[in-house]
Amino acid sequence: ENFCGKSPLFHAPDQDVFQNQLEKLLRIQGSAAVHRDFQFSFELERLLFYLMECQNAESAGSVIPEHIRLLQNYLEQHFTSDITLDEMAHMAGTSRYYLCRQFKKYTGFAPKEYVTHLRLLYVQNLLQQTQMPGYRIGALAGFPSEAAFLLQFKKATGMTPGEFRKRMG
Numbered sequence: 001e002n003f004c005g006k007s008p009l010f011h012a013p014d015q016d017v018f019q020n021q022l023e024k025l026l027r028i029q030g031s032a033a034v035h036r037d038f039q040f041s042f043e044l045e046r047l048l049f050y051l052m053e054c055q056n057a058e059s060a061g062s063v064i065p066e067h068i069r070l071l072q073n074y075l076e077q078h079f080t081s082d083i084t085l086d087e088m089a090h091m092a093g094t095s096r097y098y099l100c101r102q103f104k105k106y107t108g109f110a111p112k113e114y115v116t117h118l119r120l121l122y123v124q125n126l127l128q129q130t131q132m133p134g135y136r137i138g139a140l141a142g143f144p145s146e147a148a149f150l151l152q153f154k155k156a157t158g159m160t161p162g163e164f165r166k167r168m169g
Contacts, residue, residue, distance in 0.1 A: 017050065022047070025043050025044060028040045028043060064106045064107075065106070067093055067094065071092045071111075075088075076118060079119055082142065082144070083115065085099070085111060088111050116152055119142055119143060120153060120156050120157075122141045123138065123141045123161070124157075126141075127164055127165045128169070134150075134160075134165075138150070138161075149161075
C-alpha cells in the first residue's frame, strides 16, 4: 500500500544493497531449509523497509528536476539503443557538462554509466531466464561488441556470463 499510485520505477541510491537483498530472497526461495518460509518472510520485510527508507530519503531530500527525471525514464525505455551523450543533452535541453553533473547528482550515475547499468541488469535477467548464448544477449542489450559486453559484465560482476548463469541457475 505504501507504493500504491506511485511510479513503478524505483531508484535505489545503493544498488548493491538492493541487488544483494533480491539475490538472498532467490537463494532462500530455492532452498530446502526447514524454516524457509520464515526466512523468506523476514528477508522480504527487510527489503520492503529498505525501499521505504529510500523513498522517505528521496522525498525528504531534493526533488529530481523534471528534465533529469524525463531523461532517466527515456533511458529506462531505450537503453538497448545507441544513445550518445550529445543526444541525451539535447533531450534534456542542457549542455553535456551540466547534464553529467546533474544526472550524477540525482541518480548516482553518469548518464553513460546509467545506460550500462540498465543493460547489465537486463543481461543478468536474460541469463537467468533463457538459454540464449551470452554473445546474443549482449547484442540484444545494446552492447556495441562482444568484447565490450564481456569487459563490462566481468567488471560489474567479477565473473563471465557463463559463470554467472551457472551460479544463478
